[in-house]
Amino acid sequence: MSHKLDLTDLDRDAATSLTAQLVERFRDAIDRGELGPGEKLPTTRALAEEVGVNHLTAVRAYRRLAEEGYVTATVGRGTFVRRVPPPAAADGPGDVSWQAAVLPEAPPSYPNQVLAQSLRLPVDPDAISFAHGWPDPALYPVADLAAATREVFDELGADTLTYSEPAGVPELRELIAARGREAHFASEPEEIVVTSGARQGLDLVGRALVSPGDVVAVESPTFMGTLTSLQRTGARVVGVPVDEDGLDVAALERLLARHEVKLVALQSSSHNPTGADLSDQRRERLLALARERSFFVLDDGVYATVRYTGGERPRLRAAAPGHVIYVDSLSKTVAGGLRLGWLAAAGPARQRLLDEKLAADMHTSTLVQHVVARYLAAGHHEALLAATNPIYRERRDALLESLRRRLGDEVEVAEPRGGHHLWLRLRPEVDERLLVAECLRHGVGAIPGAAMTAEPLGQAHLRLSFSMVPLERLDEGVRRIAVALRAVRRAQRQGLVAVS
Numbered sequence: 001m002s003h004k005l006d007l008t009d010l011d012r013d014a015a016t017s018l019t020a021q022l023v024e025r026f027r028d029a030i031d032r033g034e035l036g037p038g039e040k041l042p043t044t045r046a047l048a049e050e051v052g053v054n055h056l057t058a059v060r061a062y063r064r065l066a067e068e069g070y071v072t073a074t075v076g077r078g079t080f081v082r083r084v085p086p087p088a089a090a091d092g093p094g095d096v097s098w099q100a101a102v103l104p105e106a107p108p109s110y111p112n113q114v115l116a117q118s119l120r121l122p123v124d125p126d127a128i129s130f131a132h133g134w135p136d137p138a139l140y141p142v143a144d145l146a147a148a149t150r151e152v153f154d155e156l157g158a159d160t161l162t163y164s165e166p167a168g169v170p171e172l173r174e175l176i177a178a179r180g181r182e183a184h185f186a187s188e189p190e191e192i193v194v195t196s197g198a199r200q201g202l203d204l205v206g207r208a209l210v211s212p213g214d215v216v217a218v219e220s221p222t223f224m225g226t227l228t229s230l231q232r233t234g235a236r237v238v239g240v241p242v243d244e245d246g247l248d249v250a251a252l253e254r255l256l257a258r259h260e261v262k263l264v265a266l267q268s269s270s271h272n273p274t275g276a277d278l279s280d281q282r283r284e285r286l287l288a289l290a291r292e293r294s295f296f297v298l299d300d301g302v303y304a305t306v307r308y309t310g311g312e313r314p315r316l317r318a319a320a321p322g323h324v325i326y327v328d329s330l331s332k333t334v335a336g337g338l339r340l341g342w343l344a345a346a347g348p349a350r351q352r353l354l355d356e357k358l359a360a361d362m363h364t365s366t367l368v369q370h371v372v373a374r375y376l377a378a379g380h381h382e383a384l385l386a387a388t389n390p391i392y393r394e395r396r397d398a399l400l401e402s403l404r405r406r407l408g409d410e411v412e413v414a415e416p417r418g419g420h421h422l423w424l425r426l427r428p429e430v431d432e433r434l435l436v437a438e439c440l441r442h443g444v445g446a447i448p449g450a451a452m453t454a455e456p457l458g459q460a461h462l463r464l465s466f467s468m469v470p471l472e473r474l475d476e477g478v479r480r481i482a483v484a485l486r487a488v489r490r491a492q493r494q495g496l497v498a499v500s
Helices: 018-032 044-051 055-067 110-119 142-161 170-183 198-209 224-231 249-258 280-293 347-361 366-377 380-406 432-441 471-493
Strands: 071-074 078-081 192-195 215-220 236-243 261-266 296-300 324-329 341-344 411-413 421-426 461-465
Touching: 018 044, 018 055, 044 055, 055 071, 110 224, 110 432, 142 366, 142 380, 170 192, 170 341, 170 366, 192 198, 192 347, 198 224, 198 261, 198 296, 198 324, 198 341, 198 347, 215 224, 215 249, 224 236, 224 261, 236 249, 249 261, 249 280, 261 280, 280 296, 366 380, 380 411, 380 421, 380 471, 432 461, 432 471
Parallel strands: 215 236, 215 261, 261 296, 296 324
Antiparallel strands: 071 078, 192 341, 324 341, 411 421, 421 461
């Protein structure tokens, strides 16, 4: 803060109070643009210490700035600069600057910032992105989907473009339920709610089942979308550690001893980002706790069919269908642009989910549902998995070998049993955010560990996703990361940057 705004020269003998002087300094800095919209201000205690005033003076200054519309404060997150409308005389017919002052506050989300940054990786043939665990576009089943689309239009005509049921097209729900009987996540089509991707499924669960102030437990680390969806509900999102056997259920029990938990969100198979599976013993204990303590379990299975070690595992929901909400999609195996996913649930919870689906977008695209139903009925999905999983396994193995050869003891990485990611622990400590920025300078994208945790892990991590990187480009990507890592370490040793 002090590098932007000098507050050490307040006049303690002036007729104007110290509170008023602080307010004026901040107000002027915001009006001049020295403090920009969304910028986080120091805590009241840090401000009081820096300026040499009592804590109450700092609290009063921030309160007055909030009343005047210059800042907004969110419990647990901090105080942020908000945009103030320009003088009325500057308004024109197309002026939109006033909107920021009346829109609901949206404190910056680090996971969203990271996602947006990764999407801005320069469109350059030389760029290499380990930032996204999406299927490789070169492996999309374009011919099969095109054939299914033609068949649907030929047979159904205009019916493919009409409104459909909020729960989903009956034919598709029956096919998903049939798959559910094999994978143990559903028995009947009445349990299924078709969604516009798994991300919408996560949002629907948050809106339907979670209220502001509820305590929600998530894996730490976990999928960024899970964090974003649950944090937007106003719930208190608490991280629970993950190790080689998945969610640490003993740590969850300690959390349950202190709090009434509404929902536990996890990925029981092919966890993103570690690739771990929840062990059988932990699965049993987790579901026993759900029954004893009456909480929901949200099991995300989007990578459950992407397997390298051991076969596909039965989903959690089979053993506790009344407690487990299952979410899945075709985005990580077929193509993300389909935006086709589903939830499996029972009882009043399913009806709540269906109500939220209706309110959100009425129903998922009728055309896409019919096309996917035809694609699944033809057995193409199983054939695709059989063809692509070996390709992704080869990329996983090549990336592991390159990391060991180029970085050795500088990183610690476990071999994932499934999924599209490697989870790296950096040794010795390094500022992972600076590292990601340095990686981008070298034309390589990665995800910092802090974007995947509800609370700081205390150690630096990176997630590297290998599914979209051609085999022959993996080693070059690691070489660039190694160059970036050593540049950041060198800067830290020279005192140019501090470890976060």
